[in-house]
Amino acid sequence: FIRKYIFRKTKTVADESTEDRIYSLDDFDDTLAIIKKVLWIVGLRLTLKDSDNARFWFSVFYWFETANILMAFTLQTMETIEDTKGASSFEDATTLFRMIPCIGFLPLAILKSYKITYYESMYENLINELRSMWPQGKVTEEEHTVISKALKQLRIVLKGYYWCNYALVISCVVPCYIIIIKNIFGKNEPGVLPFLWWVPFDPLQPIVFEIIVVIQTWHAILVMSFILSGDLLYFFFISHITTQFDLLSIKVNRFILVPTDQQLIDIYPLAIHYKNFKNKHSPLELVEMQNKKLCEAIHEKELLDIIVRHRTLIRLCKDVETIFSFSLLVSFLNSSVIICFSNFCCVVIEKWYEFMYKSFLSTTLCQTWLICWYGQKLLDSGERLSQSLYSCGWYWTSQKIKKNIHIMIHRSQRDVCVTTYGFTKICLASYTAIIKTSWSYFTLLVQTYKQ
Amino acid sequence: MMTKVKTQGLVTDLMPNIKLMQAAGHFLFNYHSDNSGMSMLLRKVYSSVHAVLIVVNYVCMAINMAQYSDEVNELTANTITVLFFAHSVIKLLFFALNSKSFYRTLAIWNQSNSHPLFTESDARYHQLALTKMRRLLYCICGVTVLSVASWVTLTFFGESVRFIANKETNETMTEPAPRLPLKAWYPFNTMSGTMYIAAFALQIYWLLFSMAIANLLDVMFCSWLIFACEQLQHLKAIMKPLMELSASLDTYRPNTAELFRASSTEKSEKVPDPVDLDIRGIYSTQQDFGITLRGAGGKLQTFGQPTPNNPNGLTQKQEMLARSAIKYWVERHKHVVRLVASIGDTYGTALLFHMLISTITLTLLAYQATKIDGVNVYAFSTLGYLTYTLGQVFHFCIFGNRLIEESSSVMEAAYSCQWYDGSEEAKTFVQIVCQQCQKAMSISGAKFFTVSLDLFASVLGAVVTYFMVLVQLK
Numbered sequence: 001f002i003r004k005y006i007f008r009k010t011k012t013v014a015d016e017s018t019e020d021r022i023y024s025l026d027d028f029d030d031t032l033a034i035i036k037k038v039l040w041i042v043g044l045r046l047t048l049k050d051s052d053n054a055r056f057w058f059s060v061f062y063w064f065e066t067a068n069i070l071m072a073f074t075l076q077t078m079e080t081i082e083d084t085k086g087a088s089s090f091e092d093a094t095t096l097f098r099m100i101p102c103i104g105f106l107p108l109a110i111l112k113s114y115k116i117t118y119y120e121s122m123y124e125n126l127i128n129e130l131r132s133m134w135p136q137g138k139v140t141e142e143e144h145t146v147i148s149k150a151l152k153q154l155r156i157v158l159k160g161y162y163w164c165n166y167a168l169v170i171s172c173v174v175p176c177y178i179i180i181i182k183n184i185f186g187k188n189e190p191g192v193l194p195f196l197w198w199v200p201f202d203p204l205q206p207i208v209f210e211i212i213v214v215i216q217t218w219h220a221i222l223v224m225s226f227i228l229s230g231d232l233l234y235f236f237f238i239s240h241i242t243t244q245f246d247l248l249s250i251k252v253n254r255f256i257l258v259p260t261d262q263q264l265i266d267i268y269p270l271a272i273h274y275k276n277f278k279n280k281h282s283p284l285e286l287v288e289m290q291n292k293k294l295c296e297a298i299h300e301k302e303l304l305d306i307i308v309r310h311r312t313l314i315r316l317c318k319d320v321e322t323i324f325s326f327s328l329l330v331s332f333l334n335s336s337v338i339i340c341f342s343n344f345c346c347v348v349i350e351k352w353y354e355f356m357y358k359s360f361l362s363t364t365l366c367q368t369w370l371i372c373w374y375g376q377k378l379l380d381s382g383e384r385l386s387q388s389l390y391s392c393g394w395y396w397t398s399q400k401i402k403k404n405i406h407i408m409i410h411r412s413q414r415d416v417c418v419t420t421y422g423f424t425k426i427c428l429a430s431y432t433a434i435i436k437t438s439w440s441y442f443t444l445l446v447q448t449y450k451q
Numbered sequence: 452m453m454t455k456v457k458t459q460g461l462v463t464d465l466m467p468n469i470k471l472m473q474a475a476g477h478f479l480f481n482y483h484s485d486n487s488g489m490s491m492l493l494r495k496v497y498s499s500v501h502a503v504l505i506v507v508n509y510v511c512m513a514i515n516m517a518q519y520s521d522e523v524n525e526l527t528a529n530t531i532t533v534l535f536f537a538h539s540v541i542k543l544l545f546f547a548l549n550s551k552s553f554y555r556t557l558a559i560w561n562q563s564n565s566h567p568l569f570t571e572s573d574a575r576y577h578q579l580a581l582t583k584m585r586r587l588l589y590c591i592c593g594v595t596v597l598s599v600a601s602w603v604t605l606t607f608f609g610e611s612v613r614f615i616a617n618k619e620t621n622e623t624m625t626e627p628a629p630r631l632p633l634k635a636w637y638p639f640n641t642m643s644g645t646m647y648i649a650a651f652a653l654q655i656y657w658l659l660f661s662m663a664i665a666n667l668l669d670v671m672f673c674s675w676l677i678f679a680c681e682q683l684q685h686l687k688a689i690m691k692p693l694m695e696l697s698a699s700l701d702t703y704r705p706n707t708a709e710l711f712r713a714s715s716t717e718k719s720e721k722v723p724d725p726v727d728l729d730i731r732g733i734y735s736t737q738q739d740f741g742i743t744l745r746g747a748g749g750k751l752q753t754f755g756q757p758t759p760n761n762p763n764g765l766t767q768k769q770e771m772l773a774r775s776a777i778k779y780w781v782e783r784h785k786h787v788v789r790l791v792a793s794i795g796d797t798y799g800t801a802l803l804f805h806m807l808i809s810t811i812t813l814t815l816l817a818y819q820a821t822k823i824d825g826v827n828v829y830a831f832s833t834l835g836y837l838t839y840t841l842g843q844v845f846h847f848c849i850f851g852n853r854l855i856e857e858s859s860s861v862m863e864a865a866y867s868c869q870w871y872d873g874s875e876e877a878k879t880f881v882q883i884v885c886q887q888c889q890k891a892m893s894i895s896g897a898k899f900f901t902v903s904l905d906l907f908a909s910v911l912g913a914v915v916t917y918f919m920v921l922v923q924l925k
Binding site for chain 1: 777779829875879880882
């Protein structure tokens with residue numbers, strides 16, 4: 001009875017795995033779902049067919065939101081400048097430090113969403129091309145591993161990033177609402193605005209205060225959505241381009257068949273491909289494959305497909321670079337400033353049991369790390385392609401194919417990556433550089449503070 | 452009766468290292484001949500006991516550090532010691548969590564391909580690798596024992612005190628502390644008597660085993676790198692005869708049979724005298740068809756009719772040998788690349804942690820070094836810590852650097868053989884190999900940095916800069 005049960009269980013697991021290996025465009029569209037939600041708040045209509053009327057009203061909505069954010073930016077900057085003028089000692093300047101991160105985010109938000117409007121056709125083209133490359137139907141075991149892992153990671157990152165950003169905004173804004181609720185119940189606590197604005201009247205008057213709090217909450221959600229739209233699209237594109245590179249590597253590994261012997265023993269990867277091919281095809285086809293002319297024709301055709309796909313992926317990477325490089329540069333500068341100042345505030349101003357600056361510091365560190373990690377993934381997948389070009393059975397083909405493969409290896413050895421507007425490549429090594437620079441500015445600040 | 456455990460490949464080569472690691476208490480449970488439940492249980496108990504003792508004593512040291520954290524000098528000294536031994540705890544944990552990865556790397560070279568003409572060279576470089584690995588193991592074991600001995604000896608010199616900050620007057624006073632190698636909090640009084648001797652013995656054991664744990668794992672990593680480097684040397688050495696073989700496929704070359712003769716001296720793998728190349732027709736290649744294959748057993752059929760499209764009149768079998776030589780070379784190179792990739796995956800994170808902790812330790816040591824005021828116990832202990840930490844970093848940096856150099860010098864070897872005489876096939880082979888070897892194989896610490904002498908130079912430079920700056924500030 002036990003044996004039958006175990007046997008049945010393993011059979012269902014095996015059935016499930018072959019079921020899982022069938023992919024369709026729905027999987028691709030699923031990853032886009034959360035991004036579309038964010039874009040709806042922002043008012044940008046990517047990949048959606050609207051009537052001209054709807055398009056007009058949506059763009060009005062978008063520009064209205066942008067104007068709001070600009071207004072918030074000017075008001076905050078004015079308030080900060082006023083504060084700096086009035087600051088007599090270093091302690092007063094600490095309120096300045098509280099505002100700098102918030103001010104930094106506003107132009108970043110505008111920049112990111114502006115890029116989407118400016119390059120709309122490029123975005124749509126990227127999404128459509130990636131969609132057309134998505135594998136449909138049954139895939140092999142190797143491909144399934146690659147695709148499922150990438151999809152899982154992408155889902156976790158998109159959802160996690162989305163919810164973390166919301167949590168951050170809520171944690172900034174909720175204390176003010178708590179004070180409002182306390183005031184309703186009779187306690188007379190002075191109101192605290194989430195963000196400091198310069199306004200020509202007293203913001204702490206009873207009705208005006210509530211209105212301003214609501215407006216500031218809406219602004220915070222807007223800013224967060226703008227930034228989210230930029231970052232989530234970046235993760236989406238890089239993740240899919242990386243998956244396509246990996247699928248291409250798998251294809252390259254497989255397309256030349258080399259027979260096993262003493263020089264290519266059974267446990268080597270190429271020999272395993274040969275064994276799989278032998279299992280799947282009849283002996284007659286094996287004999288056919290010995291025919292050199294036939295082999296050459298097949299190899300040429302497959303190599304042509306591979307080269308065309310490689311060129312497409314390189315072009316898509318260049319597009320991603322064009323769209324994202326400047327906003328990523330501003331994002332990195334912003335992050336290093338924030339890390340420096342929050343670190344300073346954590347160490348010097350805050351007590352060890354308070355969490356506001358610590359959470360700011362950790363979220364900025366995580367956000368920069370995530371961007372660098374995705375950049376590193378892209379770099380790695382390009383390198384894996386160059387490795388797999390070498391590890392295919394190139395020595396077993398004709399001179400013509402060998403020369404083609406040689407040129408491909410040459411090109412694939414050059415890094416395929418996103419840069420920050422030409423300054424640095426986005427990878428984990430640049431992340432350490434950012435941390436080091438922030439750390440040195442932080443120590444400098446601490447030294448000046450001690451004096 | 453314990454039968455000899457049947458091992459192959461890297462495991463056989465690294466057996467002394469593996470046995471030492473098992474003795475030191477690493478969670479290494481494979482590669483025993485006797486795998487019965489009882490002995491496995493005993494081994495697991497042994498490792499767990501060691502792990503518990505090491506972690507408990509480490510925690511005692513940390514408690515001591517927290518207790519006496521008021522005075523700056525005392526705090527710095529204790530922090531350095533705690534960080535110093537953090538390596539052992541981390542490496543012990545790292546191996547326990549990652550042992551599958553280690554087993555996989557050790558099993559990568561269980562089987563490797565072979566070619567009748569190159570078995571000689573293969574065996575020779577394998578032997579070289581083995582000698583180097585053994586020598587490294589003995590050296591590091593010696594250094595470990597020497598360090599423990601000198602640590603214990605140094606305990607008996609100087610005052611056995613600790614620094615306390617007097618809260619009222621804000622100056623430092625000294626208070627007598629037990630004369631033990633390490634400052635740690637024990638629940639019993641260790642000032643004198645049997646408890647003192649027990650604590651001393653425990654600390655000697657602890658010093659030896661924790662240093663051994665950290666160093667043996669590093670030795671295993673470096674041994675893997677030595678092996679990979681010697682394999683690359685082998686590939687470089689057979690490049691020349693391979694070119695000759697390939698050239699013999701479609702250009703007339705005298706003395707081709709020399710190439711097919713696999714002998715033990717290196718001389719016969721050299722290119723025949725270039726003067727001979729101009730003298731055609733004098734040499735009768737008909738006679739030179741003897742092939743002796745070591746390892747493949749027996750002579751081949753050498754007297755078949757020479758194939759018409761082959762200018763040197765090689766038989767079918769000899770032609771196959773020449774073609775398969777390239778296949779052997781490329782597949783062996785790919786195997787080495789897989790080995791290096793596996794090494795990087797397995798040990799990269801451990802290297803990252805090591806470098807992080809070493810950076811902080813070296814920063815603090817630079818600060819301590821500015822307070823040296825004469826030849827005393829303090830000076831010796833600070834310099835000892837410095838040399839040991841820098842030595843650990845140097846140890847894996849130099850082998851990482853050697854790997855980078857070896858893998859990029861394959862291109863040199865390919866270029867310096869007579870590729871211009873070779874067949875078209877050989878030339879394309881050289882082209883692709885040169886292209887691939889331009890990007891050197893390297894080990895990275897989880898993608899954050901590359902292990903090379905550049906890393907060591909930057910670490911050393913940073914320490915010296917810090918030291919100079921601090922001396923200026925005093």
